[in-house]
Amino acid sequence: MSTPSSTPGSARADGSSSSVRIGALVPLTPPGWVEAGRHLLAGLELAVREANDGGGIDGRPLELVVRDTAADPRRAAAAVRELAGLGVAALAGEYHSVVARAAAAEADALGLPYLCSSAVLDALTDGPTDRVARLAPAQSHGWRTYADFLLAAGHRRIAVAAQPGVYWASGTRVLRDRLAPRGGTVIPLDMGALTPAGVCDALVDEGATALLLLVGHPEPAVPLVRAVRRDGRLAGILVGAPAGQPEFAGWATSLGADGAAVPFLRYLPERFGPLGARVETALRERLGEAPSFVAFEGHDTVTVLADVLRAHGTDRADLAKAWPHVDVEGTRGRIRFSRTPGIGVWQWAWPPVQVVDRDPAAPGRFRVLHTEPARTRYQ
Template identity: 75%
Template sequence: MLGMINHEPAKPVDGSSVRIGALVPLSRPGWAEAGRHLLAGLELAAGEVNEAGGIDGRPLELMVRDTAADPARATAAVEELAGLGVAALVGEFHSVVARAVAGRADALALPFLCSSGVLDALTDQPTDRVARLAPAQSVGWRVYADFLLAAGHRRIAVAADASLYWATGTRILRDHLTSHGGSVTELDLRTFDPADALCDALAASGASALLLLAGYPEPAVSIVRAVRRDPRLAGIQLGAPAGQPELSAWSDLLGADGAAVPFLRYLPERFGPLGARVETALRERLGEAPCFVGFEGYDAVTVLAAALREHGTDRARLAASWPHLEVEGTRGPIRFSRVPGIDVWQWAWAPIQVADRDPAEPGCFRVLHSA
């Protein structure tokens, strides 16, 4: 039977809490807006768990720590939370930070359900203690590459910051595009100034699309402004597979310039009843339309609550429970399995879309491609 949050008469919540460590980027240089949506999903699900009686009458308590996109800060938080007796960890948006958390949690024998980090190599070796909801980067970014090919783009340029995440994304795109007769030109943002030299290099490259593999809001916002202003680049397709344009501040900062920049998100074309209800609740909580990260947060806590109800708070039993769980999530039934090339328990796969902001109405989104 699928484990779900329901609204049957609940046991009273009392006694000591069941503690869960929640890792979220809430300050810069983290993508704090994504962190706010992730936290909203985590808290909404935890509140519903407690309204339904908690974990066998014990309240579920989220112990939230701000990672600020800093792997060292995040691993220190893992150490602290482990000492405070949390049963498991959940969350984290930034992939490089999620990888650091996964490694330290595994070393401490602490179960970790990663909501959003996508690096294929989330750990250095196979582990039973870590599970993940987000699709692996190789899966999502190949879908994005297929979208580019279908739209007629064969010569792609990437404006890339220095990080494992961006370097891995560039490699995935290059491998997939070159196997289909395309090419990728890398413009290293440590070398090019977005306002001038980058545009010169882009114009000389012959690329028909520029992908922003860059930090948010800067330098991504400045790059968009520079490209949109340059008449030589009027036909260039901008793209941002990591999802920067879904955040509301993107539209606030760029207005019409931020439209028609395709990005990846992990949502179905239509929500079922649970997803629709959670979308409404997240919208009320956030005061704006929730991005996909909010649904990842909600689903993560829902999965952990099911595991805690069925297997208790013992860390070893929780870690052993991943392949036995079947949980109805906002985006479909969630089951974990072993996927070739992935060393953690993986939901294979959340729905994947390529979407953008509608040029006619930048506050609205268009779905351009789905998988």
């Protein structure tokens, strides 16, 4: 279950570490989304290195203790218990929403402060807690922006090919609630019962103008996209993936030109400031490819935690009280946490939200199709 610490600190004679430890939860093996995990870890590690280059935490090195969740909630909960026993000051990371929810529950029960990097499920915890904060926008916020994009593009009959699961069900509900009052219709297609060919037939029968992929990658997303692209009856249909599957290079590798023009949500600004541009260059060197928004979420996570640790010390109870006092320049804007209606954790409201796709003329290049109004982002 464990992987080596990415930045080990020295040990004292009594076995304790002289470093300040942050526990990191990352999906690094299947069935976790390994590409997302690799980008998340790259961002976390880069920010740890930068913090240590700047003197660490009051002269003590910052150490990242990494555990692989493999997208398994039980494995994540066990990792949280282990990390708490190892004396980490705080917990960071995780990409998968259902896994992050299990980690948040365990961290809350143990009194361990947790800054969630990437998971968007609104109900990250069962109720309000002071111990958990989140950088990623809530699903209801980001997916409403995606629904607005669909409406602005003229789509009113929208099919949703969904697998079972809390995250996918929540996304479907957000889309329906946003679209229905504005004349849109959500047509559910059960991927537990339909083959890709069956989905194509249903799209024709229902007169859908858009198909949203609320499914895992590469299966069944890749064969489903191929089937739709090759069906002459569906030449004009929009294929979309609000959960962000096309963000990563594996999507383009698997689908080539078929994977272009599939709009997805991305949490990046239209233009980076000096900090974001510098971090983008460093992440590109570290990853050997363009960094995804997940890598920036990882970097911002450690940037916030390092600032909190310097200002409030390493006592867990003191750290848990620090979220409302955070005011940190991140790669994607100024980060402050607040209480947001319907969200039980301290929330950055909000990171920038874009709807983006891969350019058919050059699938390695992204096109920004829609951005949320700035007034909805920073409150």
